[in-house]
Amino acid sequence: MRVALDVQKDSAGYSHMHITACFGPGVTAVIGPNGAGKTTLLRMMAGLILPDRGSYTADGRQFYRYLPGSDAVAGIDPVSRMALAKQLGYVPQSGIMHVSMRVKDALEYLACMRGRASRRRVGQIMKQWHLEEAAHIRLANLSPGQRRRFLVAQSLLTDPSLWLLDEPTAGLAPEERQAVLGAIASRPNCTAVIATHILEDAAAIADRVLIMRSGRIIWHGQLQDMYDAAGCPSSAAATALEQAYINIMHRNNR
Amino acid sequence: MSERDKNIENAICDDAGLSKSEAAYIKDCLNAYTAPGLPEGSTANLAAAIGQHMDELYNVPHRRVSIGDILSAVAAQIRFYNAYIWIAALVILLAGAVWTYNTGTASVNIMVAMVPWLGSTLTLYAMYQRRGVWGELERISTVSSEVAVMGRWVIAIGLDAAAALAATLLSVGMGWESSFAALTLSWLIPLLVSAALSLAVTLRFGISAALIASIAVWSVQLAAGQRLKAFYLIAPPGDSYWAASRWVGLVLAAALTAWACFMLRRADREDTPSCE
Numbered sequence A: 001m002r003v004a005l006d007v008q009k010d011s012a013g014y015s016h017m018h019i020t021a022c023f024g025p026g027v028t029a030v031i032g033p034n035g036a037g038k039t040t041l042l043r044m045m046a047g048l049i050l051p052d053r054g055s056y057t058a059d060g061r062q063f064y065r066y067l068p069g070s071d072a073v074a075g076i077d078p079v080s081r082m083a084l085a086k087q088l089g090y091v092p093q094s095g096i097m098h099v100s101m102r103v104k105d106a107l108e109y110l111a112c113m114r115g116r117a118s119r120r121r122v123g124q125i126m127k128q129w130h131l132e133e134a135a136h137i138r139l140a141n142l143s144p145g146q147r148r149r150f151l152v153a154q155s156l157l158t159d160p161s162l163w164l165l166d167e168p169t170a171g172l173a174p175e176e177r178q179a180v181l182g183a184i185a186s187r188p189n190c191t192a193v194i195a196t197h198i199l200e201d202a203a204a205i206a207d208r209v210l211i212m213r214s215g216r217i218i219w220h221g222q223l224q225d226m227y228d229a230a231g232c233p234s235s236a237a238a239t240a241l242e243q244a245y246i247n248i249m250h251r252n253n254r
Numbered sequence B: 001m002s003e004r005d006k007n008i009e010n011a012i013c014d015d016a017g018l019s020k021s022e023a024a025y026i027k028d029c030l031n032a033y034t035a036p037g038l039p040e041g042s043t044a045n046l047a048a049a050i051g052q053h054m055d056e057l058y059n060v061p062h063r064r065v066s067i068g069d070i071l072s073a074v075a076a077q078i079r080f081y082n083a084y085i086w087i088a089a090l091v092i093l094l095a096g097a098v099w100t101y102n103t104g105t106a107s108v109n110i111m112v113a114m115v116p117w118l119g120s121t122l123t124l125y126a127m128y129q130r131r132g133v134w135g136e137l138e139r140i141s142t143v144s145s146e147v148a149v150m151g152r153w154v155i156a157i158g159l160d161a162a163a164a165l166a167a168t169l170l171s172v173g174m175g176w177e178s179s180f181a182a183l184t185l186s187w188l189i190p191l192l193v194s195a196a197l198s199l200a201v202t203l204r205f206g207i208s209a210a211l212i213a214s215i216a217v218w219s220v221q222l223a224a225g226q227r228l229k230a231f232y233l234i235a236p237p238g239d240s241y242w243a244a245s246r247w248v249g250l251v252l253a254a255a256l257t258a259w260a261c262f263m264l265r266r267a268d269r270e271d272t273p274s275c276e
Helices: A038-045 A078-085 A103-113 A119-128 A144-155 A174-185 A199-205 A223-230 A237-253 B003-016 B020-031 B040-057 B067-080 B083-103 B105-128 B132-139 B145-173 B180-205 B207-231 B242-267
Strands: A003-009 A017-023 A026-031 A053-058 A064-066 A073-076 A088-091 A162-166 A191-195 A208-213 A216-222
Touching (some): A003 A038, A017 A038, A017 A216, A026 A038, A038 A162, A053 A064, A073 A078, A088 A144, A103 A119, A103 A144, A103 B067, A103 B132, A119 A144, A144 A162, A144 B132, A208 A237, A216 A223, A216 A237, A223 A237, B067 B145, B105 B207, B145 B180, B145 B242, B207 B242
Parallel strands (some): A026 A208, A088 A162
Antiparallel strands (some): A064 A073, A208 A216
């Protein structure tokens, strides 16, 4: 899926958030300091929050509807919502889930909600993410690792062509982290956007990097271009990305 | 025109072959990028990539969504009410029926009062589960938050209505003189008000406030009784204000539902789910 976003929001914790970006197949890592707007960007792309003004197209379809005679965003176009929900996978930051449903029921419920009601698909996903043993555990009682695996698993129910992941590897054991990174890398035709603080992960799987600060993009481009722009060798990718990130942030401070 | 702008325009027009208006739009978008020290070539490449992207956007087939998908999403809401909730509903109904059987016609309002309690409980239960991370997951759906919440709310009312109907049948079976329709309305209207009140207060002030409001409203109803006149929403059939109180209840339920819909629409604009 190809998405283009040009949005402005005045009350997102920054003085003014303005993001203009396009995303295509491949992995884009969104990095930046705390409060830069990474999660807000992902939530906006998932349709969870609306901007004040702007446009958001997914595969050429406008996602928003507007107040008559104005460019103020009034809501989400219902037809676009339906189309996007069937192709979108979203992994939120981990948090407490109050829901009393059990893992298997929850996956079946979410599959229904996204127009992909298939028990076979739910079974496949549970097997793939080693959730079979936890099938009858209530979501509120899952361990942090199980919860994160559940969050990743549910995002794959739709076999997404737009996959938004918010800190997908935070707090995971090394083998689980590798499994998540492997799953992301194994979907080259999917448009994956990952917000992360772990630059090692970004360097390992990202094709492009987007750096945000204070609700704005200060860099968006190929990983290699970023190394070149920041004058960093790419031989040790994780270290190079960290140095390139620091250089670009430093330049932007001036 | 700056060197950067020239590079962008050349890249857009030469490499992607877009019209001037499209090129101007892309240039405006690109001007939002502020990266001191960014190599000119990099920006031009990005512009060309966006140009290609725009070209492809209009050739991608859209996946279709059927009515079945929507119905499936709405029907899925029933999964929220687990076995314990159904059992609790049954217990409340049976307790009310036994109470009514023991006390006779005069205590019909005690039975009626139980249904609003059930309505509030189910609505609050459904809304409590919509909070936090889970709330985000289920908002990515083929239906809007409004439809999902309303679907769940209708299930709560449906269960209440079934309970009311069963209780009415029981009451008529016991040989009361009141009409079947009058008894059914005695249960249905208070539960509508109750569920709408719980939903609206939850959305505006949170679940704790809704819980307090719900308990307060129905406690006052039971305590003040006929002194509330047309606002005595659980008035039994035969009460002089019975008909007026049905209308008051309907108007209240409609107003609260409209307010809840408004709050749900506004919730999309918030950073956090409104029921937290």
